[in-house]
Amino acid sequence: SFLNILDKLRIKCTVKECEEEISHEKYGQHLSSHKEMKDRELYSHINKGGRPRQHLLSLTRRAQKHRLRELKRQVKAFAEKEEGGDIKSVCMTLFLLALRAKNEHRQADELEAIMQGRGSGLHPAVCLAIRVNTFLSCSQYHKMYRTVKAVTGRQIFQPLHALRTAEKALLPGYHPFEWKPPLKNVSTNTEVGIIDGLSGLSLSIDDYPVDTIAKRFRYDAALVCALKDMEEEILEGMKAKNLDDYLNGPFTVVVKESCDGMGDVSEKHGSGPAVPEKAVRFSFTVMNIAIAHGNESKRIFEEVKPNSELCCKPLCLMLADESDHETLTAILSPLIAEREAMKNSELLLEMGGILRTFKFIFRGTGYDEKLVREVEGLEASGSTYICTLCDATRLEASKNVVFHSITRSHAENLERYEIWRSNPYHESVDKLRDRVKGVSAKPFIETVPSIDxxxxxxxxxxxxxxxxxxxxxxxxxxxxxxxxxxxxxxxxxxxxxxxxxxxxxxxxxxxxxxxxxxxxxxxxxxxxxxxxxxxxxxxxxxxxxxxxxxxxxxxxxxxxxxxxxxxxxxxxxxxxxxxxxxxxxxxxxxxxxxxxxxxxxxxxxxxxxxxxxxxxxSEGNESGNKLFRRFRKMNARQSKC
Structure with a gap:
């Protein structure tokens, strides 16, 4: 109780110009506050008249350097002692800590991105992916790019020309390659991107009019692009099979080919040629890759999702009717010629820093029955010759339902067409038709007898x-x-x-x-x-x-x-x-x-x-058709009606 009374006694402060009375209990704290004030006054800037002191950021660069020279010397000494002389990192970190202390995290994140060399803008390839995945046309993307740049004052999205440059590296025609022996009737130039499907088609006045728009890649360039996309998987596959990564092949690549017609793609309006409201897409999928090792063949890659649109690479697109035989043959014949040339040649392509050899096996299986009959020269689906795999008639197939074997082939269809064309045995139409088992046109694409x-x-x-x-x-x-x-x-x-x-x-x-x-x-x-x-x-x-x-x-x-x-x-x-x-x-x-x-x-x-x-x-190609329809709808010139 005595101490309580003592603590409550009022004492007058002894410091000059301080008339305050404080309880004995808090007197020590009061004196220490005077001491802090005195210390602060020793370091505080005394303005000895003249114009008022300006803020640091409003000074010229020379004045800023002059004012901060002492601090700079101290930071330099610290950086040399603790951080190996990296003054920039010390200053940046100080700035980051100051921003985060005031909860200004967004600005701090942007500064951190700049420090790591990322910048606040997106990479052109990322912008391209955004444009494609959101189905934006070029003009729609450009509008978004301009708006974001105007509102934020920063170039977050990249301009269209940067996207086009990034796209070139992802499309066929970017990677150099060579064929041994060189492909017959195919240019040795490897920088070939999107080409006109009608290029090289010499038309005279008497020819069948080709009213179509067609775009395609050169088949060999498209295959090279697909293989370069799969470079990591191929090298990983070799490692998984305990093969030396310097093996140069030959690698055997099995390719699935698909072709399908699409009805009703009629969203396009405006100027341009009058084209059919139907389209045909030809695409391919790399199904598996094997390498010869000793006396055996080791499979180093196999497509896990062979019916996904992601692995189904488009090769040719034409706005034409699949039933229009003349247009179909005119557009696809150059593709088929390239394919035939590649069968007898080997591709030399650099992969993982080593020149490697690739051979290709093509299997045309992604066709529906209508298109198989069209390209293999067979009669239409309602024909008495019911099957594209065997010679059975509808009556024979109904009597003997189960026991049949595959007998048809592309080579046999070509031979039968020659018999149909020349009729060497001078038979009647019915007998001749029975001899050739329904082949009535020249087959022009080799398909594998199969079921879709x-x-x-x-x-x-x-x-x-x-x-x-x-x-x-x-x-x-x-x-x-x-x-x-x-x-x-x-x-x-x-x-x-x-x-x-x-x-x-x-x-x-x-x-x-x-x-x-x-x-x-x-x-x-x-x-x-x-x-x-x-x-x-x-x-x-x-x-x-x-x-x-x-x-x-x-x-x-x-x-x-x-x-x-x-x-x-x-x-x-x-x-x-x-x-x-x-x-x-x-x-x-x-x-x-x-x-x-x-x-x-x-x-x-x-x-x-x-x-x-x-x-x-053909499911992957059908999924691709869905994407094509969507892109066409989004990018079409819409009708003003």
Whole structure:
């Protein structure tokens, strides 16, 4: 209590010009504050009259140097002692710390980017990726670039000319290469980018008029660009297989070729030539790369997603109708000539600092049946010669559903065309047609006799859709059902599928519709419209067998992904054929659809030959078509109407 009383005693401050009375308890603190003030006054600048002192930033550079000379000397001494003389880093760090202490993090981040040499602007390649991924046309991108620059005062996005320069390094025609022996009728110049698809086409007045716009890359330059894009994967693959990275080959590159027509790309308006509202895209995918090592071949690269649009490289694009045979041959013939020349030559290309040798194997598998028949000179899909793999007629295929082997080839089609053209045995048209098995035009693109998984799916789904309609109409009881009754059944089916399966009726069967239609749930929904229990069982068994067969020709590697179903395929296909010829005899007596024949007769042989059907499908090219439509829509000159 005595100490409490002592602490509360008031004492007058002894410092000159301080009249303050403070309690004994706080007297020590008060005296120390006087001491701090005195110390501060020793260092404070005394303005001895004259004009007021100016702020540091408003001074000239010379005056700033003069005022900060003492601080600069101290910082220099610290930098030499602690940081190896790096004054710049010390000053920058001080500035960063000062900014972050005041929570000015954005400015600090920009300063840090400059310190690391990144700058605040984006790299031209990044800007190009942004432009492409957001589907901006050049004019739209330029507008954005100008606006951002005007608002921020900084060049964050790069100008269009910088994007074009960056693009050149990503497109064919950038990397030097050589062919041994040189390609026949192909220029040795390697700096060839996008070229006109009609270049080199000499037209006379009497020739067929080519009303089209076509752009393409030279095939060899496009392949080189694709290989250079994959440089890291190739070198990593060699390392994974314990191969020396200095091996120069020869590397064997297997290429999948795809070609497909697109209907309705009619968004373009304005000036320019009148072109068809259809387009054709030709593209390729590098499927695998192997290297000869000793007596064996080691696979160092295999495409994991062979049906992705990312690995499907566009080669030629034309605004033309795929049914226009003359235009198709005029545009694609130079490509095919380059392809034929590359088969007999080796590519010399620098990869990883070493000149390496590449050979190419081309496999044309990404074609739907319509285009295969077009380019291989066969009659159209409705022909009695039902198959593009064997010589069976529709009647033969319906009687012997399962047991057929692949006999057709490009070379044989060429020979048959010569027989058709010259008729050496002087036969009648019917006998001659039977001799050449439906070859009636000159084949001009070599395709591999195969099945396109996507179009097989679509074709079979369309056939199941017809079976559903016929079952609802009870055609198995009464084959002579009227057109009106069939139409009524179709409307009932469409309405029920929309209600139960959320499937909207379509004019043409699409891949997504086909995938959704072919399911057990769909069959159960359809069975609700069919009265007879026996027909329920037949339909369910037919769909069940189909769903067991489908993964075999849809998967990229059936031996790994569905080995059991692969083993059961022959049994399932025979049972499926048996059902068609008994329970569904009303539809398949003396006839069968093209894709049912291929699915039931040829799948095991193709898988034995190629290892897969799904991996060699045209799906990647179809995905690319979707992108093309999107770009065309975004970049078109829109109608003023």
């Amino acid at each position: 998984a996507l179009h097989c799916d679509i074709g079979n789904a369309a056939e199941f859709y017809r079976i559903f309609q016929m079952e609802i109409c009870e055609v198995y009881k009464n084959p002579d059902v009227s057109k009106e009754e069939r139409k009524r059944c179709q409307l009932a089916l469409d309405k029920h599928l929309r209600k139960k399966m959320n499937l909207k009726p379509m004019m043409r069967m699409s891949g997504n519709f086909a995938r959704k239609l072919m399911s057990k749930e769909t069959v159960e929904a359809v069975c609700e419209l069919i009265k007879c229990e026996e027909r329920h069982e037949a339909l369910k068994e037919l769909m069940d067998l189909y769903l067991k067969m489908k993964p075999v020709w849809r998967s990229s590697c059936p031996a790994k992904e569905c080995p059991e179903l692969l083993c059961q395929y022959s049994y399932n296909s025979q049972r499926f054929a048996e059902l068609l010829s008994t329970k569904f005899k009303y539809r398949y007596e003396g006839k069968i659809t093209n894709y049912f024949h291929k699915t039931l007769a040829h799948v095991p042989e193709i898988i034995e030959r190629d290892g897969s059907i799904g991996a060699w499908a």
